[in-house]
Amino acid sequence: GGRSGKKWQPRFFVLKANTLYYFVGAQDVEPRGTIELAALAGVSIPDGAQDRDFCFVLQLGLRAGDRAKDIVLSASSQQELAEWVGTLNNLVAQVMAARISPGSPSASASTGSPL
Numbered sequence: 832g833g834r835s836g837k838k839w840q841p842r843f844f845v846l847k848a849n850t851l852y853y854f855v856g857a858q859d860v861e862p863r864g865t866i867e868l869a870a871l872a873g874v875s876i877p878d879g880a881q882d883r884d885f886c887f888v889l890q891l892g893l894r895a896g897d898r899a900k901d902i903v904l905s906a907s908s909q910q911e912l913a914e915w916v917g918t919l920n921n922l923v924a925q926v927m928a929a930r931i932s933p934g935s936p937s938a939s940a941s942t943g944s945p946l
Contacts, residue, residue: 839883839905846918849926851889866902868926874919876912877903885912889919 842863843854849869852862872890881903889902906912 842904844904846922849922851919868919868922869930871919871923871926873923874916876916881905885909887912887916 841855843857843859845852845854845862849867851866851868853864853866854861855863866889870891875888875890877886877888883905885906885908887904887906889904891901904915906915
């Protein structure tokens with residue numbers, strides 16, 4: 832799930848190619864929104880106590896002057912947390928490398944999981 836302001840809201844995420852789609856319900860067909868991996872500076876596990884277990888942060892604001900806020904998400908287990916953070920960081924690194932050296936093969940992954 833994700834946190835909007837101070838309140839946690841359940842969301843379901845699907846990663847396809849370089850886009851993270853999020854849905855309100857697991858059975859929804861249309862996504863509530865998308866997050867392009869190119870907009871991420873990275874993915875991290877926050878230091879210190881959180882109000883929820885297995886939290887990780889999508890770090891937005893890659894460009895100077897970008898006022899986007901970081902997005903805090905919570906996985907359902909330690910294993911799922913490690914999988915999401917590892918996969919997303921690998922893909923973000925590939926997207927950044929492709930920006931630096933055009934012509935590199937694009938990243939591709941597909942996974943779905945409730946958060």
